[in-house]
Amino acid sequence: MKCIILNNQSKNEDALLSDIADFFWNSGHEVVLADGRSSSAECKRDLNDYDCYISIMNDVATPSFFRNHRILLEKTKHLVLIFSYEGVFTSAIPYPHQIFSYEQLNQNSLVEFFEWFKKLNLLFKA
Template sequence: MHYLIVENDQVEELTYNVVGFLWDNGNEVSIQKRYTNNDNYLLEADCVVSLENKCFSIDNLDNLAKSKLFLRFCSDGVYSNAIPSPYKIFEYKILNKRTLAAFFSWCKKLNLFEGK
C-alpha cells in the first residue's frame, strides 16, 4: 500500500515513528506538509495519514479526506474511514511514543498494515 503522510511540526517525532512503522512493514510512504486535489502523491496514495494534537472532529476533515481512505492519529485515539463513517479503531488518553508503541503492537498481532 502507498501511504501519504501529512507532516505536522507539533508532533514531528511521532510522525516519523508512524512513517517508520509503515515503511518497516513493507509499505510505500510519501511525506508532505500539505496536499492539493491534483497532487501526484495524493493521487497515487491508497491512504492519507495525519497526526493531530487535538481530539478528532468530523468538522476538521476536508472534502478530499472524506472521499479518500484516511488514518488519523488524534489526541484521543486513532480514527479511520476504512469502515463506514469515521470510526475510532484504537483508543488512548494521550498521543505519545508509548501509546504509538501499543498501537503498533496491536497492529502486528492482527497483521494490519503489512505491505504486499
C-alpha cells in the first residue's frame, strides 16, 4: 500500500511524524511525506496515486478540519487516517469515526496505538 503522510503540525512535533512514518514503513508500506500546510510537489500529485492518506494534527479535531478531509474523500475512495490531539479517526467506518482515543498525542499514545493496531493485524502486508 502506498501511504502519503500530510504533516499539519509545527516543526517541534517532527518526532511524532517520524514515528508514524517508521511504523507504516516497517509494516511493509511505501511512505511519502508531505507538508499539508503548503502546496508542496507531493501534495500536487494525483490523489489516486495513494491508497491511504494519513494526516497528523496535534490539536483538537474541529468540524472544519473534518470538512477539509471530506473534500479529499469525495475525490477518492481511499482510506484516511487522522491523528489528532484526542485520538485517531478513520474513513473506513462512516466518516469521521474515532477508532482509538488517548488523552494527548505524544510518543506514549502512539506506542499504545501501534500495539493495538498490530494486535488487530490492520494494514500489514502479508
